[in-house]
Amino acid sequence: AEEFNVSGILSVVAAGLFIRFDRTGVGPNVARTNIVSTSVWGVLSFSLNGAVFILLGMQLPRAMRASWSDPYISNTVLIGIILLVTLVVIALRFFWIAAMLRVARDTISGQRRKMTPERWRSAAVMTFGGPKGTITLSLMFTIPYYIAGGAPFPMRDELIFIASGVIIATLLLANFLLPLLAPNRGKDPSAEIIPVTIDVLRATVEELTGRITPENRRAILMVIDQYTKRIGRLQQRIGDTDPQGFEQLQIEALHWEKEFVRDRLADTKAHPAADTATQELNVETCERMLDQIMNTLRHTSTDPTSGHAVSQIRGRVRMFQRQMSNYAKRTVSKIRHTTPLVSEDQIFARTRELQVEAIHHVIGRLIDEMGQDTYNTEHCSALLLDYRRAEASLQARPTMSGTTETITQVEDVKRESYGIELGMIQDMYEAGDINRAQARSLRRNIYVMQVDADSGI
Known part of the structure; x- marks a missing residue:
């Protein structure tokens, strides 16, 4: 810049604009570079401004x-010059x-x-929302204190006073006019691509569900849980949540x-165990767990006209009958001074085992439902997470090798x-469901997550 007698400030700006053009496309390597460069340049830009x-x-x-x-x-002349320069700057920006x-x-179309x-409104928005004078002030500070003769x-x-006055005037105009020209209507500019992203995530969850095997079951369910959380966060941004649907599930x-549990109880009674104590333990465990489930249903299902109302009433009667029968057995045992065939500790341990089996049954049903259209995919995945947490609290803690x-x-x-x-994303782009820009944006996000996975962040 000094060699050709041009502005050093503007040459730096031109260099920054030149290197900003990215001709390398997108990919994991570009994403890795962008992660670092965005952070570094963000800090530098904030600090310098x-x-x-x-x-x-x-x-x-x-x-x-x-x-x-x-x-x-004359102070009046100074203020007049500031207003005149501000008007010239804004007019030149607008017409340019x-x-x-x-x-x-x-x-x-290739047409003008x-x-x-x-x-015209967009031109006005860009005019008042443009640069606020950082370069102008930098140029003013390059003015020397003394000329060659001393x-x-x-x-x-x-000159510094006029430049500062123009900067302040443009800042004030932007603060007062931009809300009028481009009011914030509460819409997220990235909300247009959120439904497409949710569709991609749902399709990925359904594909992962079809790849579940006994060996990778736990790992895939954990990844599905992460996808469900991503879908939930995106739905909250656009206000597309359905708490009633999740409650119904x-x-x-x-x-x-x-x-x-009812089928297990019927099978236990149809095929009694050889040992009387074991048979009583199995029956007692099933009946107690049925009582717990029915009690939960009575507190969650508040609609008296629902189809389960009759079964709830019958469940109340059966629970009362079982409680009276158990109370009578224990009273007779006390009168006879005999020890009951089944202790409370045995019932508690067997109940935990039956709860784990019931949880496995429900998890299997939820996995089957995820491949169908009966229930919302993320609702099934969220409930899977709840049941897996319940399973983890009932089972023993895994070993370190298993965890690794x-x-x-x-x-x-x-x-x-x-x-x-x-x-x-490629299938949706080829089918015409999304355009090239949307596909590029979606791929860029995935490349960033791939960088995180490869680097172990």
């Missing part, structure tokens, strides 16, 4: 005092942007578009538990799921 405006605040009072108190300079909008060709009221640079303070899962193996499987399933997502 803050430093410039701190200098503005430090220099402005001194420059204003020197110019404002100078009897040979409008000319670029008019000259630029449409990316699809006419200026509509909406495009005399002070003429009107240095006045919870109630239905309780009925699945009830049917499982599961973590390795989870990482492998994650990488596999990212490949599934990329395949889904």
Whole structure:
């Protein structure tokens, strides 16, 4: 810049604009570079912009005092110059942007578009929302204090005063006019792609569900739980949540538990064990668990007209009968001074085993439902997470080797799921469901997550 006698400040800006053009496309390597560069440049940009405006605040009072108190300079003229320069800056910006909008060709049709009221408004928004004077102030600070002959640079303070006044004027205009030209209507600019993202995540969950085997069952369910949380967060952003649907699925899962325990009780009575104590233990465990499930259903199902109302009434009667029968047995045992065939500790231990079996049954039903359209996919996945937590609290803590193996499987399933997502995006793009820009944005997010998985973050 010095060799060709041009502005060093503007040359730095031109260099930054030049290197900003990214011709390498997207991919894991580009995503890895963007993660680092975005963080570094974000910190540097924030620090440098803050430093410039701190200098503005430090220099402005001194420059204003020197110019404002100078009897040979009219303050009215200074204010008039500031307003005139501000008007010229805004007018040049507006006409330049409008000319670029008019000259630029449409990316699809290749034709130049006419200026509509909406495009004029866009030009005004870009005019007032453009640069606020960082480069201007930097140029003003490059003005030397003295010229070659040793005399002070003429009107240095006045130039800084005018530049600072123009910066403040443009800041104030942006704060007051931008809300009028482009009001915030509470819409997320990225909300348009959220439904497409949710569809891709749902399709990925359904594909992962079809790949469950006894060996990778736990790892895939953990990855599905993470996908469910992502879907839930996206739905909250667009206000598309259905708590009633999830509650209905919870109630239905309780009925699945009830049917499982009822079938187990019927099978136990139809095929009694050889040992009387074992038979009584199995029957008592099933009946107690049925009582717990029915009691839960009575507190969750508040609709008296539901189809399960009759079964709830019958369950109340059966529970009362079982409680009276158990109370009578124990009373007779006390009178006879005999020890009951089954202790409470045995019943408690067997109940835990039966609860785990019922949880496995419900998890299997939920996995089957995820491949169908009866219930919402993320509702099934969220309820899977709840039942898996209940299972973990009932079962013993896994060993360290088992935990390490599961973590390795989870990482492998994650990488596999990212490949599934990329395949889904490509299929949607080829089918015309999404455009090239949307596909590019979706792929970029997946590449970033692949970088995290590969680097072990």
